[in-house]
Amino acid sequence: MLKYTILALVAVSCHHINAEFTVADCRDLGFIKTQLMCSSCDKLDDFGLETLKPHCKQCCTQDQQPAAQRTYAKAILEVCTCKFRAYPQIQAFIQSGRPSKFPNLQIKYVRGLDPIVKLLDASGKVQETLSITKWNTDTVEEFFETHLEKVGASSKNSYSVVEEVDDDDEEDYLRTNRI
Incomplete structure (x- = not known):
């Protein structure tokens, strides 16, 4: 029984980790979800902001087509x-x-x-x-x-x-x- 409870908790936490943030969550993090393109998240490394990248990726919108x-x-x-x-x-x-x-x-x-x-x-x-x-x-x-x-x-x-x-x-x- 304990195994199933742990397995359920792990499954729920994994689902939560891979889920995108809501518009409100992104706003709280300082991102505007509707205007943030995922290609912009890739540029954070250039400015030493690697720690923001995971949150940025969860708030971004996929680019329609590479420029x-x-x-x-x-x-x-x-x-x-x-x-x-x-x-x-x-x-x-x-x-x-x-x-x-x-x-x-x-x-x-x-x-x-x-x-x-x-x-x-x-x-x-x-x-x-x-x-x-x-x-x-x-x-x-x-x-x-x-x-x-x-x-x-x-x-x-x-x-x-x-x-x-x-x-x-x-x-x-x-x-x-x-x-």
């Missing part, structure tokens, strides 16, 4: 030409021949905007928006090589550049400030 495998049908790089001085690496990328490697990349000049990349699905809906203010020229190119779908050789024309057109009759002062 390295996500690809998008189209990307839009939005930037203001007046910000080129602040972001010379983005200016260098745009003015080099690198954008021509990506036919599904569109460069859009938007007044006053820091450089961002909008990633779109095949239907043209924005899936992600990323700030690229701290990226260097090589990082921008590598990102597009990794995350933009490959387009067939027949449509290897070029990227497109779209300038925002205002309905104002006055001349756009940004056009006169281009480098």
Whole structure:
């Protein structure tokens, strides 16, 4: 009888150990269960926080797909030409021949905007928006090589550049400030 009681206690404790924490439990531990991705838990080792990893793993949500495998049908790089001085690496990328490697990349000049990349699905809906203010020229190119779908050789024309057109009759002062 004692064997069965001990066995039952061990079975219940093992089940409890493998069970995920509730939202309230995770909140008490300092985690937001709905926003915590399991890939983030793996990075705790890099910061000497290995002791948090078991609790983190019980509170996390499985990543849908690894970031390295996500690809998008189209990307839009939005930037203001007046910000080129602040972001010379983005200016260098745009003015080099690198954008021509990506036919599904569109460069859009938007007044006053820091450089961002909008990633779109095949239907043209924005899936992600990323700030690229701290990226260097090589990082921008590598990102597009990794995350933009490959387009067939027949449509290897070029990227497109779209300038925002205002309905104002006055001349756009940004056009006169281009480098």
